[in-house]
Structure formats: structure tokens, C-alpha cells
Amino acid sequence: MRFATLATNAGPRPALRAGDHYIDLTATDPSLPGTLRDIIAAGADAFAATRRAAARSDAVRIPVDAARFHAPIPNPAKIICLGLNYRDHALETGRAIPTEPVLFSKYATTLIGHKESIVIPKVSKRVDYEAELVVVVGRKGRHIPIATAMQYVAGYCVGHDVSARDWQFKGEVKQWMSGKTFDTFAPLGPEFVTVDEVPDPHSLPIRFKLNNLVMQDSNTKQLIFGVPEILAYVSLIMTLEPGDLIFTGTPPGVGDARKPQIYMKPGDVAVVEIDGLGVLENACVAEG
Numbered sequence: 453m454r455f456a457t458l459a460t461n462a463g464p465r466p467a468l469r470a471g472d473h474y475i476d477l478t479a480t481d482p483s484l485p486g487t488l489r490d491i492i493a494a495g496a497d498a499f500a501a502t503r504r505a506a507a508r509s510d511a512v513r514i515p516v517d518a519a520r521f522h523a524p525i526p527n528p529a530k531i532i533c534l535g536l537n538y539r540d541h542a543l544e545t546g547r548a549i550p551t552e553p554v555l556f557s558k559y560a561t562t563l564i565g566h567k568e569s570i571v572i573p574k575v576s577k578r579v580d581y582e583a584e585l586v587v588v589v590g591r592k593g594r595h596i597p598i599a600t601a602m603q604y605v606a607g608y609c610v611g612h613d614v615s616a617r618d619w620q621f622k623g624e625v626k627q628w629m630s631g632k633t634f635d636t637f638a639p640l641g642p643e644f645v646t647v648d649e650v651p652d653p654h655s656l657p658i659r660f661k662l663n664n665l666v667m668q669d670s671n672t673k674q675l676i677f678g679v680p681e682i683l684a685y686v687s688l689i690m691t692l693e694p695g696d697l698i699f700t701g702t703p704p705g706v707g708d709a710r711k712p713q714i715y716m717k718p719g720d721v722a723v724v725e726i727d728g729l730g731v732l733e734n735a736c737v738a739e740g
Contacts, residue, residue, distance in 0.1 A: 453499065453646040457488055457565070459520040466491060468506050469643060472516050479512040481505040488644060489525050489695030492590055492606045499646070521565035524609055524644035525588060530696045531558040531638065532686055533613060535628070537701025538674045544709040553677050553685050556628040558613075558638045558699070566642035569737045572718050573634050576616040579716045579736075582702035583660035583668050583724040585653065586611035587679055588644055589696040596687040601680035604692065607646040608653060610732040611699050612639040612660075612724045614716075617708045639724070639734045640697070650728060654678050658703060661723040662716065670703030672726075 454469035460476065466488040467474035477484050477491075484501055485491045491498045505511060535554040536542040542549050564570070572579050590606025613632065620631025650656075653672060660668035677685070682698060707714035716722060718738040725731050 453502070453649065454643045455488055455491070455524060456519065456641065456643050457522040457524050457526055458514060459522055464522050464526060467514065468502050469516070470506050470513070473513040474516060474519055475506040476512040476514055477502055477505055480508060480510070487527060489527055492588065493694035521567060521642050523563040523565045523640040524642070525640070525695050525697060526563055527560060528695050528697045529693050530690070531560070531562070531699070532696065533558055533632065533699040534677070534682065534701040537676050538670065538703045539676055540670070540674065540704040541702055541706065542676070544704045544706070550676060553682060555686070556632055558633055561635050562633055562638035564636050564639050564734065566639075566732055566734070568639070568734060569636065570614055570639065570716070570722060570734045571634075571636045571739050572716065572736050573616060574739045576618055576634070577715070578617040578708065578713070580615045580617050580707045581660055581662060581667065581716055581722055582613035582615060582706055583658050584611040584613050584699045584702050585656060585658060585672050585726060586640060587653075587682070587698040587700060589683075589692045589698065590647070590694055592691060592693050593683075594687050594691045596684050596692070598680045598684045601683040602647075604683055605647050605679060606694065607644050608650055608729055609640050609644050609697075610724050610726045610729050612722060612732060612734065613699050613702060614638070638699075639722075639732055641730070641732055643730050645729050656729070657727040659725045660705065661725070662714070663721055667707070667714070668703050668705035674703060675700060
């Protein structure tokens with residue numbers, strides 16, 4: 453199943469993809485949970501109810517070509533991110549291969565949807581791109597065993613970890629949070645794809661294009677820590693909850709590691725592609 457959160461005149465609405473249309477689930481069946489996060493939390497019965505709603509003859513349909521998007525999960529309790537989780541990317545930065553996951557966080561104000569704009573801050577001259585596979589947590593869990601960790605995954609999204617390198621690496625003490633959490637720095641979408649449609653999240657081609665030029669081209673099989681290891685590790689620290697987002701890291705080719713360096717600027721178009729999950733496109737604009 454493929455879900456989105458659409459921008460409508462009545463506000464954000466969870467929607468289910470049905471061919472070349474989305475089904476506005478709230479308009480079709482107001483008894484359904486009102487957000488995609490709540491649908492995920494409600495589990496299998498709620499997913500089955502969305503299928504029944506989509507099959508109704510009076511289902512409210514929105515053509516895919518006319519859809520306007522929010523981030524699929526616009527209200528997560530947590531956005532957890534991994535750094536240096538592709539072997540070649542760690543090497544291109546000059547760092548050692550991590551022996552355990554490197555974590556940082558983003559916040560809901562960083563989230564934007566497909567075709568919404570990445571705002572280039574006035575105070576940054578080194579805004580970089582990072583194509584990422586994003587895991588959507590499906591069940592509450594703490595101290596999750598690696599062997600059963602995939603049971604806690606609801607599905608996946610295409611993500612973009614935008615990074616202000618001049619803030620991330622400012623001074624002698626690095627400030628990852630500062631560089632990663634500017635508004636609009638976490639494009640996500642267009643869709644949330646349920647786990648049953650992704651047989652192996654560790655074998656997905658992933659690419660980033662800047663103005664149609666391929667800058668990153670890799671595969672999630674290059675992840676240092678796979679999805680089970682990530683969930684097990686993070687759940688040692690905090691309780692994972694339905695709808696939590698985990699950005700799993702980026703492959704090599706980031707602009708900051710290139711010679712000469714390449715950064716995003718107003719007027720650029722950033723595209724992240726993950727085969728089987730979709731294409732996430734965002735234009736860059738100057739901060740007003």
C-alpha cells in the first residue's frame with residue numbers, strides 16, 4: 453500500500469494511492485483515524501479499513517497529477533538520523549568507519565513534502581544534499597532484539613537530509629544539530645510505502661540529482677548498519693513509537709566532499725530517487 457498526506461482546502465488529509473488517483477480517506481470515511489500516523493498506530497485493522505474505503509463506489513478521488521503534498525508523516529514524535537552510515541561516504545569525509553551508529557535528530561519544523569521548497573538560509577553558504585532511505589516505525593518498542601526488529605517497521609519513505617555544513621562544522625566543537633535543523637531541511641515523500649511492498653530494504657538503488665546531474669548513485673546494500681541493527685540500537689536509548697522517522701544515512705557523493713565543492717543555491721532543483729519507493733523533488737528558494 454502507498455499512502456500520502458495531501459494538502460486540501462479542509463487541511464491535511466491522509467490518502468491511499470489507487471492507480472492514478474488518491475483516495476481522500478477522511479472525506480470518504482470520517483470514522484477512520486485522521487492522520488497517517490494514527491492509522492499506523494491503529495495497526496492492521498486500520499489498514500484493512502482504508503482498503504475498504506478505497507473500494508467504495510463513492511470514494512473521494514484526487515488525481516495524482518493534481519495532488520499537493522505534505523510530508524507523509526507531518527507530525528512524528530521523533531525524527532532520528534544516522535550519520536556516516538555508508539562505508540564509502542564515511543571514507544570520503546576522511547573519518548573512520550563507525551563501530552556503532554552515529555545519531556543526531558531533526559524536528560518537525562524541518563519537514564516538507566514533495567514539490568515544497570527548500571529554503572536556503574541567509575546565514576549559510578554551504579547547504580549540502582544527502583539522499584536517504586527513511587524508515588517509518590510501526591509499533592511501540594524498547595530494547596528491541598535484532599532478530600525481531602523488522603516486525604517494528606511499518607514501511608519506508610524517500611528522504612533528503614539537507615545540511616548546512618558551515619553550521620554543522622563550525623568551530624572546534626562540531627554542532628550537528630545546528631547544521632541539520634534549519635526549517636525545511638527534511639524533505640520527505642511523496643509517499644509512505646508499506647513494508648509488504650519492499651521485500652528487501654537493503655537492496656534499493658538510491659540516487660540524488662541536482663539540476664538533472666547525478667551527484668549520488670548507490671544502493672542501500674552499502675549501509676554499514678542495516679534496518680534491524682538501527683532499530684535495536686536506537687531502542688536501547690529511547691522508546692520507539694508508531695510514526696517515528698529514522699533517516700538511515702547517505703551514500704557518497706555529497707557536495708561538501710567534492711573537489712571543487714558543490715552546494716545548493718536558490719533556483720536549484722533537488723531530486724532524490726529510490727527505486728520502488730518514488731521520486732522526491734524540491735526546488736530551492738532564498739530565505740525571504
